[in-house]
Amino acid sequence: MINSPFPLEPTPAEAQATIAEEFSFFGDWSERYQYLIDLGRKLPAFPEEWKTEEHRLLGCQSMVWIVPEGDADKLVFHAxxxxxxxxxxxxxxxxxxxxxxxxxxxxxxxxxxxxxxxxKHLSPTRSNGLAAMLAFIRDTAQARQ
Structure with missing residues (x-):
């Protein structure tokens, strides 16, 4: 199994606190959007063969592909x-x-x-897409538990 390529804080709560702290450094939303774009560039390579309808996340205006790996003990997501x-x-x-x-x-x-x-700052279509992605992650965890 591939390890998660993301910084793994000891707990999800600590990961969320670190994210909130990082975003607090930016004064306005143009800077925060730029930071989001910079973070997106850090996503690991995603194999072209995974870009199939089977792995496409529905509910997003943009094209999004997500592939889960693992079991109840450890789930790694690639997207x-x-x-x-x-x-x-x-x-x-x-x-x-x-x-x-x-x-x-x-x-x-x-x-x-x-x-x-x-x-408050995402367009309705991006908010829907984010909700779809979070639901997919949660549903995958529920199915593997």
């Missing part, structure tokens, strides 16, 4: 988007959830979304 900002949203979600147990995933609400102001 990519054709949108720079959405790639940044993917990076944040995987930073919180990838590499965790199904129980940890299910016990963790995505508090970072409101903590950094994403809920």
């Amino acid at each position: 990519i988007s054709d949108s720079a900002i959405v790639s940044g949203l993917i990076y944040l979600a995987l930073r919180v959830y990838s590499g965790r147990s199904a129980a940890e995933i299910l016990a963790t609400d995505p508090d970072y979304v409101s903590a950094i102001g994403l809920a």
Whole structure:
């Protein structure tokens, strides 16, 4: 099994606190969007053969593909988007959830979304896409538990 390529804080709550702290350094949303784009560029390479309808996340305006690996003890998610900002949203979600147990995933609400102001600053289509991705992660954890 491949290890999660994201910084793995000891707990999802600590990962979310670190994300909130990082975003607090930026004064306005143009800087935060730029940071999201920069984070999206850090996503690891995603194999072209995974870009299939089977792995495509529905509910997103952008093209998003997500592939889970693992079992209840450790789930690793691989994902990519054709949108720079959405790639940044993917990076944040995987930073919180990838590499965790199904129980940890299910016990963790995505508090970072409101903590950094994403809920107020994303377009409705991006908000729907983020919700679809978080639901996919949660549903996968539920199915593997």
